[in-house]
Amino acid sequence: MKSNKFLAIYNELCKQIKSGELKPHEKIPSENVLSEQYETSRETIRKALNLLSQNGFIQKVKGKGSIVLDVRKFSFPVSGLVSFKELSKTMGQPSQTIVHEFGLVRPDSFIKKQLNISSKDEIWRVIRARQIEGEKIILDKDFLLKKHVPLLTKEICEDSIFQYLENDLNLKISFAKKEIVVENCTEEDQQYLDLEDFQHIVVVKNYVYLDDTSLFQYTESRHRLDKFRFVDFARRGH
Amino acid sequence: MKSNKFLAIYNELCKQIKSGELKPHEKIPSENVLSEQYETSRETIRKALNLLSQNGFIQKVKGKGSIVLDVRKFSFPVSGLVSFKELSKTMGQPSQTIVHEFGLVRPDSFIKKQLNISSKDEIWRVIRARQIEGEKIILDKDFLLKKHVPLLTKEICEDSIFQYLENDLNLKISFAKKEIVVENCTEEDQQYLDLEDFQHIVVVKNYVYLDDTSLFQYTESRHRLDKFRFVDFARRGH
DNA sequence: TAGTGGTCTAGACCACCGA
DNA sequence: CGGTGGTCTAGACCACTAG
Numbered sequence: 001m002k003s004n005k006f007l008a009i010y011n012e013l014c015k016q017i018k019s020g021e022l023k024p025h026e027k028i029p030s031e032n033v034l035s036e037q038y039e040t041s042r043e044t045i046r047k048a049l050n051l052l053s054q055n056g057f058i059q060k061v062k063g064k065g066s067i068v069l070d071v072r073k074f075s076f077p078v079s080g081l082v083s084f085k086e087l088s089k090t091m092g093q094p095s096q097t098i099v100h101e102f103g104l105v106r107p108d109s110f111i112k113k114q115l116n117i118s119s120k121d122e123i124w125r126v127i128r129a130r131q132i133e134g135e136k137i138i139l140d141k142d143f144l145l146k147k148h149v150p151l152l153t154k155e156i157c158e159d160s161i162f163q164y165l166e167n168d169l170n171l172k173i174s175f176a177k178k179e180i181v182v183e184n185c186t187e188e189d190q191q192y193l194d195l196e197d198f199q200h201i202v203v204v205k206n207y208v209y210l211d212d213t214s215l216f217q218y219t220e221s222r223h224r225l226d227k228f229r230f231v232d233f234a235r236r237g238h
Numbered sequence: 239m240k241s242n243k244f245l246a247i248y249n250e251l252c253k254q255i256k257s258g259e260l261k262p263h264e265k266i267p268s269e270n271v272l273s274e275q276y277e278t279s280r281e282t283i284r285k286a287l288n289l290l291s292q293n294g295f296i297q298k299v300k301g302k303g304s305i306v307l308d309v310r311k312f313s314f315p316v317s318g319l320v321s322f323k324e325l326s327k328t329m330g331q332p333s334q335t336i337v338h339e340f341g342l343v344r345p346d347s348f349i350k351k352q353l354n355i356s357s358k359d360e361i362w363r364v365i366r367a368r369q370i371e372g373e374k375i376i377l378d379k380d381f382l383l384k385k386h387v388p389l390l391t392k393e394i395c396e397d398s399i400f401q402y403l404e405n406d407l408n409l410k411i412s413f414a415k416k417e418i419v420v421e422n423c424t425e426e427d428q429q430y431l432d433l434e435d436f437q438h439i440v441v442v443k444n445y446v447y448l449d450d451t452s453l454f455q456y457t458e459s460r461h462r463l464d465k466f467r468f469v470d471f472a473r474r475g476h
Numbered sequence: 477t478a479g480t481g482g483t484c485t486a487g488a489c490c491a492c493c494g495a
Numbered sequence: 496c497g498g499t500g501g502t503c504t505a506g507a508c509c510a511c512t513a514g
Contacts, residue, residue, distance in 0.1 A: 005503075025451070030480060041504045046481085059412065059451045062481050063511035067451050073415065173474050174297065177311065180418065180468040182440060200438065200463055202420060213263070213297045213305050225438055230418040232470070236411050243484075268499060279485045284500085300500050301492035 006047035024070040101127040122146040139222040172211035202228040244285035262308040339365040360384040377460040410449035440466040
């Protein structure tokens, strides 16, 4: 781990809020007090508090102080970048992944357009069904550029592609564009999912970028209508 | 407007990126150069650049510099807090608002739960259909606490409640929790919208908070399946 | 008026990158 | 090696809120 002072302070305050040591609607100590407590400058404290504010833990009010928000109301932060494995872990539900298709292929015209590549590039194509509480309700279709991911195995796909990329390949994922739309079910959806009578499906399209700003992965996460939920915490103004 | 130096710099760079003066994949001047150009300190420049980074305009790379991202790929930022009027303006599509129900009521049990209030509080209840290119595809149901909004008129609802709150009442909206789910269509949906044969509807639930952290508005925005689209730009790590 | 958070400064040291 | 962005400091002034 790095030794970021402001991150350490953020984590400590974060923990205190989650544990209830700092209660909702109460004020946290002022920036001046905190800078003495932590023996650091005020700007460093402010960095930590701004992080807390961005992530919905506190609300800063000019002239008054910083108030703790009711985190329970904002729980389940599906917003941002999270992998299915991280998600199912925090939700505490038993889940299972079934790899249906896996291989190295040439891109078809659709993928060429999505990833903005030529026919010469090879890509990993993975199709997985996600089962939660006995029902197959999510179909994940991943397309990764071989250029950035030389090796991929079925075993990795059964665990977490995401963890493999970050931990083993040490690829730094920096940002993603996410798009949510509703589409008609395909035969593929019907084949791999427990769709009941639903005729539509919620599709989350993810365009994932690396640290050097290169687009390297396109993912479609297809959710059964009744099981889909997306939560976002948004701040107004800056 | 206020005279925030870092905001002014942010806006100027933002404009240069949007206009193409600073092109995608090119580097912007270094922080040291910019601090000389703008005759300011480096920390102030960094504030501006961090804002650009958060909003998806640039990517900062340690040891190298800041690279301009392809903004066109991330256009249409429905993410965050935007009103229908702001949205239709940026999309450049002709739109129309029809106020179906409007009045001051006592909260039913559902709204009491959503807004976390008692039976004594009065609320404004507004139901509006949004028509785009001749089709009624969005049903907005707004519930506002009278405690914070003493007066509301049908005319305001036909224009923009949001603008009225911010500009005239000078209420400061600071953050919101947004939740997206899919529900079965109600009779109300069928009555007020051009639903065709869709049996489900995308519901965006908004819990809106003021500067002093008080919850004062609950909004349901019900979108016809085929017309719904949500785009998000997410960064990983901090 | 005293205390709060918001902004800004000038300088410092570090890790990282490229030549 | 020099240049880059990342972090941290100690101090300053401001606008706002409260008593």
